[in-house]
Amino acid sequence: MRRVVITGAGTINALGHSVSATMEAMREGRCGIGALEFRDVERLSIQIGGQVRGFEAEGRFNRQQMSLYDRFTQFTLTAAKEAIAQSGIEFHGDLSAKSGVVLGTAGGGVSTWDDNYRSVYEDGKNRVHPFVVPKLMNNAAASHVSMEFNLKGPSFTVSTACASSNHAMAQAFQLVRSGMAPAMVTGGSESMLCFGGVKAWEGLRVMSRDACRPFSANRNGMVQGEGAGVFVFEDYEHARARGAEILCEVVGYAMSSDAADIVMPSKQGAARAIAGALQDAGVAPESVGYINAHGTGTAANDKTECAAVADVFGPHADRLMISSTKSMHGHLIGGTGAVELLACIMAVRDGVIAPTIGYEEPDPECALDVVPNEAREAKVDVALSNAFAFGGLNAVLALKKI
Incomplete structure (x- = not known):
């Protein structure tokens, strides 16, 4: 079994268009959630989100690429370029033949779906662009990363709702650890912030109209975000x-x-995933210093997650730091675990714990150290990243300082 390390990271999200900008925003406890800006937003009950602003696709991609790249693919390629550049890795020869891409997304080309439904049903058009299907398919981003960077090994997309990125990264980790691939490009992306994407989530009645306040007694729901890691x-x-x-x-x-x-x-399902990650990593619960929580800001998720952590860690749970960066960048659905992994890297590499902002009132059912409102400096050897999805699908990753 080979050791697996991270040699490159890239992102674009509501907090920043790069890893350095995102980590700076996390250290400052900055909020990237604001008023949404897109067509027909005034028809929505929910009008806030962690929207990526100042991103001009036209300056990054040519006309032919634009006809093939949905916004979630654009985000993925932008983040992949940063990650591979930082890594300094060049995929050619045998390395190219064996290395691949595993990415997560829940919805894929939601903006493309939305635009073309409008075209057919609202505008009455009888034809759509011939590339609609390859543009909206969930594996589009993985395929374009593969083509762009000459990755010819195992490549696929995972779609498990809000755990998609963590499942994808777990698969990439296993491919490298087993020796099947010397390197993998992995993570996830999502871009559901369009009229149809938000309208669908409104129907669940789990959305906040004003802010994401994980673990705070007055929390009132989740807030959508978008981007890639x-x-x-x-x-x-x-x-x-x-x-x-x-x-x-x-x-x-x-x-x-x-x-x-x-x-x-389910508390039991979440606890099994957390305990299983510790067992797989071969680390004692007492070695974990930080958990990046799934922490959606809904009443059900937050108390269930805190109960699962308390069950697994016992008395050590009181000495753990656990925060939710969704309070800053929103819930990126299938891309959320990837962006949140940056907070775990920041914890073990830099000794900086990203805060849970918007925390206002203690909740006795979330009585853990949630690093409220301000970042904290602390030495962390092991960090966990939790992702718990609709459908009851859970994935937890463990990172270690090197």
Whole structure:
């Protein structure tokens, strides 16, 4: 079993168009959630979100590419370019033949669906662009990353709602750890912030109209975000041989299914995934210093997640730091675990814990150290990243300082 390290990271999200900008915003406890800007937003009950602003696709991609790239693919390619550039890895020859891409997304080309439904049903047109299907398909981003960076090994897309990115990164980790691939490009992306995307989420009645306040007693729901997070997972010896800078080590993962309810979370399912990640990583609960929580800001998720953490960690739960960066960038659905992994990297590499902003009132059912409102400096050797999805599908990753 090979050791797996992260040698490159890239992102674009509501907090920033790069890793450095995002981490700076996390350190400052900055909020990227604001008023949504798109067609017919005034018809929505929910009009806030973690929208990526100042992103001009026309300046990044040519006309032909624009006809093929939905916004979620544009975000993915932008983040992948940053991650691969930081890594310094070049995919050619045998490395190209064996390395691949595993990405997560829940909705894929939601903006493309929305635009073309409008065209047919509202505008009465009888034809759509011939590239609509390859533009909206969930695997579009993975395929374009593969083509752009000459990745010819195992490549696919995972779609497990809000756990998509963590499931994808877990698969990439396993491919490198097993020796099947020397390096993998992995992470996830999402762009559902269009009229149809938000309208669908409104129907669930789990959305906040004003802010995302995870763990706070007065929380009133989740807030959608958009963006991408992409990483280079690499065999440790391969990375060391080429003199790559190593950000941290990926040491374990676990996945579980609640097998209970399509939308309500399960403490037992979440606890199994957390405990399983510790077991796979071979680390004691007392070694974990920080957990990036799923922390959606809904009443059901937050108390269930805190109960699961308390069950797994016992007395050590009181000494753990657990925060939800969704309070800053919103819930990126299938891309959320990827962007949130940056907070775990920041914790183990830089010793900076991203805060849970918007925290106003203690909740006795969330009585853990949620790092309220302000970032904190602390030495962390092991961090966990939680993702618990609709459908009861859970995935937890463990990172270690190197």
